[in-house]
Amino acid sequence: MGFISEHWDLLADRYHKNSQEDCTGGFAYEKYINTPSLFSMFPKKASNVLDLGCGNGIFTLELAKHFPNVIGIDTSKKMLKEAKKIAKGVSFIQYDLEKPFPEFDYKFDLITAKLLLMYIENLDGFAKECSKVIEKGGIVLVSIRHPFRRYGEEEGMSYFYEKTVMHNIGGGSGTEVFFMHRTLETYINTFRVNGFYCDLIEEPRVRASFMIEYPISEWRDGQDLLYKEYIKYSDLKPKEMEGSQFTFHLEALIKESLIKKSSQGYSLTAKGKEVSNRMDYGDIDIKTQAKISAVLCCIREEDGVTQYLLYTRKKNPFWGYQGFPTGKVKRGEDISEAATRELLEEANLDGIPELFAIRHYRIYSNEDLLLEDKIFFAFRFKNPKGKLTSGKEGDFKWVNRNSVYEYLKRPVKEVPEIIKALEKFSGEITFLEGSYTTEEF
Numbered sequence: 001m002g003f004i005s006e007h008w009d010l011l012a013d014r015y016h017k018n019s020q021e022d023c024t025g026g027f028a029y030e031k032y033i034n035t036p037s038l039f040s041m042f043p044k045k046a047s048n049v050l051d052l053g054c055g056n057g058i059f060t061l062e063l064a065k066h067f068p069n070v071i072g073i074d075t076s077k078k079m080l081k082e083a084k085k086i087a088k089g090v091s092f093i094q095y096d097l098e099k100p101f102p103e104f105d106y107k108f109d110l111i112t113a114k115l116l117l118m119y120i121e122n123l124d125g126f127a128k129e130c131s132k133v134i135e136k137g138g139i140v141l142v143s144i145r146h147p148f149r150r151y152g153e154e155e156g157m158s159y160f161y162e163k164t165v166m167h168n169i170g171g172g173s174g175t176e177v178f179f180m181h182r183t184l185e186t187y188i189n190t191f192r193v194n195g196f197y198c199d200l201i202e203e204p205r206v207r208a209s210f211m212i213e214y215p216i217s218e219w220r221d222g223q224d225l226l227y228k229e230y231i232k233y234s235d236l237k238p239k240e241m242e243g244s245q246f247t248f249h250l251e252a253l254i255k256e257s258l259i260k261k262s263s264q265g266y267s268l269t270a271k272g273k274e275v276s277n278r279m280d281y282g283d284i285d286i287k288t289q290a291k292i293s294a295v296l297c298c299i300r301e302e303d304g305v306t307q308y309l310l311y312t313r314k315k316n317p318f319w320g321y322q323g324f325p326t327g328k329v330k331r332g333e334d335i336s337e338a339a340t341r342e343l344l345e346e347a348n349l350d351g352i353p354e355l356f357a358i359r360h361y362r363i364y365s366n367e368d369l370l371l372e373d374k375i376f377f378a379f380r381f382k383n384p385k386g387k388l389t390s391g392k393e394g395d396f397k398w399v400n401r402n403s404v405y406e407y408l409k410r411p412v413k414e415v416p417e418i419i420k421a422l423e424k425f426s427g428e429i430t431f432l433e434g435s436y437t438t439e440e441f
């Protein structure tokens, strides 16, 4: 298929310009929906990354922020000219990926092909070439235009009828490129016969967080639904946004019960207020906060000896670690109620919780990855009642106070400090926060 690079060269200027304007066309979808979905599938670590059909380098730049060595390949000189400006420090190669791939000195842990495969005629050859340059256990992450979107766009076209069509990609520029319509089955099986298996499919779509952040708060300064009780359609719609695109988002918000319409105008529903309350503006995501849990520290006197109820975890993360049992506090639940409930569920014991310590710990891997961020409320239960039973999540044992450290072969790092606080407790609640690294998780 000749002239591919010339076609994309013709499109490059418009493609680049549109991709810089968030508010219009499919690029808002790319920025806010598709790319975050691809991010979520990135491996934690990858030394060498190959971005195929890298275009003007917007996605390549994101890859370079995550991974140390990224190479971008594209057939279009003009696209690459922009890419070199955007993703400085990345190596770019102009190359037609219908041909056997260029030779590399090393293999890649991650190969990405974002919005490329629809333009590749020899998909089988492409998958074969990927299999030659991928590291064992590496990932090929592809993003394609959903083939169902073509189905129905052209009269008489069946989803199952694979064919090459001309596709106007220039947003009115009149430039057309060849577009290979294939079923999902063809995509997946072509990679399968070349040694890959499909690990995950995502069909990214408008998320509640996107709908709240993007269409509501960025549209107009002070004119958005976060700051007003009701807003009229004409005040809500930004002038620069096409009516149809605006209506698309508005309807999606109404369908998700985030916005409601009344005679006074549009307003947030209770669900919409709740979602926006948890939003992290700027990152366009629901705020993720530290996990809140209750630590259950049971003590009893047995023949004049103080004993602690210790726990050996049989659940990931921290499988095999020892300390006191813990339980997550459910949304809307009283923390001391959660402690009592967890003690009953986990150990079949009943007792009266006394809060003695509040702790906030962040746990990092040796590579500085935040593994856990937790706030816990430690409760003392004196002489809890009932017949102790161990569940499938861990084993319990009453241990004499003097033998605690002998028993704890693999204590959770914060446990000695909690034991100290428990022993010192005389009615005053203490608070500490800190962080530590761990090799195992």
Ligand SMILES: C[S@@+](CC[C@H](N)C(=O)[O-])C[C@H]1O[C@@H](n2cnc3c(N)ncnc32)[C@H](O)[C@@H]1O
Pocket (backbone or CB within 6 Å): 004, 005, 008, 052, 053, 054, 055, 056, 057, 058, 059, 073, 074, 075, 076, 079, 095, 096, 097, 098, 113, 114, 115, 116, 119, 120
């Ligand atoms: C829709 S753009 C996607 C660009 C970029 N990955 C992104 O997501 O913004 C498709 C890109 O594939 C490139 N391309 C198409 N056919 C190609 C081929 N045979 N070899 C290399 N690149 C090709 C085009 O030049 C264009 O830059």
